[in-house]
Amino acid sequence: MSEASFTLFQNTVVGIEVILYACCLTAFFCPYMAGRKRGHPADIIKMLTVFASYSIIYFFNMAVSMGALVSMFSVIVLLTLTAKYLGMERESALFMGVVFFCIRNLSSLAVASVNFYTGRHLVKGEEGVERVLRNAALNFCLVELLQLVLFSALMYMVARQLRKCRMGLHIRELCYLLLTPVTGILFVNILFRILIVTAGELSIQLYEQYPVLIGIVPVAAALFYAGILVTIISYQKMMGLQEEKERYFVEQQQVHAIQERMAEVDQFYDGIRRMKHEMKNHLTNIKGLLESGDYGGMGQYISRMDESMDAFEFSIKTGNAVTDVIVNDRQKAAEKQGIRFRSEFTYPESERYDAYDIGIIVNNLLQNALEACGKMRQGGRYIFISSRQRRKFFLIEVRNPFEGEIIMDADTNLPISTKEEEPFGRQGSMHGIGLSNVKREAEKYMGDVDIRVKKNEFSVTVMLQERRQV
Structure with a gap:
């Protein structure tokens, strides 16, 4: 060479x-x-x-x-x-x-x-x-x-x-x-x-x-x-x-918020009990209006009673006070934004589930669905939550439409938040932490989170398994 x-x-x-x-x-x-x-x-x-x-x-x-x-x-x-x-x-x-x-x-x-x-x-x-x-x-x-x-x-x-x-x-x-x-x-x-x-x-x-x-x-x-x-x-x-x-910290905040909301609901139930005690007075007033022939005043009085009773009534009943509060609050928030809300959620009959764990899961899923629908500029907006129990397994599903595209994290199998992100894709928003908390709660019950995207519909299914009694 x-x-x-x-x-x-x-x-x-x-x-x-x-x-x-x-x-x-x-x-x-x-x-x-x-x-x-x-x-x-x-x-x-x-x-x-x-x-x-x-x-x-x-x-x-x-x-x-x-x-x-x-x-x-x-x-x-x-x-x-x-x-x-x-x-x-x-x-x-x-x-x-x-x-x-x-x-x-x-x-x-x-x-x-x-x-x-x-x-x-x-x-x-x-x-x-x-x-x-x-x-x-x-x-x-x-x-x-x-x-x-x-x-x-x-x-x-x-x-x-x-x-x-x-x-x-x-x-x-x-x-x-x-x-x-x-x-x-x-x-x-x-x-x-x-x-x-x-x-x-x-x-x-x-x-x-x-x-x-x-x-x-x-x-x-x-x-x-x-x-x-x-x-x-x-x-x-x-x-x-x-x-x-x-x-x-986020989980504790959510539990604290639910507990505060439960305290408000207890006050509502106290109001209902007080109203029952005052029912005799109401009937006396109605009887007096009837005897005086003031049918218009009697009608207004009864309407005000109906409105007072509606304030203490949940339109959706799930079978548990914690999930009653969360689902009804999210329904009212959806209606304010013009989002159709449908619920077929029923709290599991088994006592081996913690109500606050289920509440955190439902709260995060519905909050994410509200955020996704809130970002939509056109098209039918809806949120559908359902549940079903199969022997020792309890499934929670939430479906909602979305706009744009969803990028899945290869490591966590969770969507990457579309909000402002920190370096290396670290999610700095509560939205990103929310689904992580859902997965964390599911793992407590040896469960998992399944996310599916079909056309413009986002579906999350959370599977929970009854915990053994200690």
Whole structure:
């Protein structure tokens, strides 16, 4: 192999490497880019944007040799600036870009020891420039392949960890998460500059003077990688605890609201009891109006009594005071908005269900249905709630129409809230937390939540199973 052929071969391998790394970067960003459906033209354009951001800059670097750090910085800045178009927050794009390049640098550092060892054995003892260049090309190809395989494995583990828990990044959290990967990038670049020292025509490798570095350098790279994973995992645990606290707070708020509403209902029932005691007085008044011939006054008096009685009467009776309050309140709210409301809900006969657990489920489902119908500009708006009991199982179903499109979260199988969202898709609204609370309540009863979308109708079915008595 001639020197020209070796240079051509080396440039070809580097070009292929640029394309492969651009594909890896696109695959890393793809799950976090907001879009419609996989394969939709708009999503394909977004993926091509990420791919082009990397490949164009690095091919340009091959032509003008502007430096690895400059290329890396350019790609990260470009991805951060186009984050809004990609459907991501800038903090998220910045974090993911830094993590990507840090792992690439660490994988390169980890195989540097292999490169030194294999390079010496493949080239050592060879005679002739062509054979030396041929073996050097073989070593270069094997090292680059090993680095790519190692990088892919490390990226897969990080991407898998990131998908376990959605994160909301603010400036303080971003600085905390970037500390380790930024330090790793700087450490790798500094170390690469001192591993090979050139003095005139003489090139000295630090590995030759300190052979122990052959083992220490990969260990240092592994420790930096472990630091990145530990930082992500610890932050996710903190976020998980925070989300659990928020869900618990929302649940307690709902229980407190139901309890306050129940207190109001008790006051209404007290009013009914008082009215029964006063019925003799009412009958005396009606009799007096009748005897005086004031039939008009008697009619008005009876009408006022009917209105007073209606105020203490529920139009929908579910068989339980808690669900009576919730369903009737949501019916009145729907009627005010011109939404048809129909209920075939009956509280389960079994005593192994907690009324407030059922109340939280019904309250969240009906509230979400009201919000969906409230956003509709045209078409028939309706809410239908029903229930059925089959032996030890109790099913609650709510159906309502909607406008727009629903994007399902691949991890939770729940819809992603269409309200303003925080970075990494974290749901910052009560709407998003509401369905999570429904699922949480269902899990108390070894149940599940089934969501179906058919044309423009959204249907949620909650299955509960009787809890065993302790």
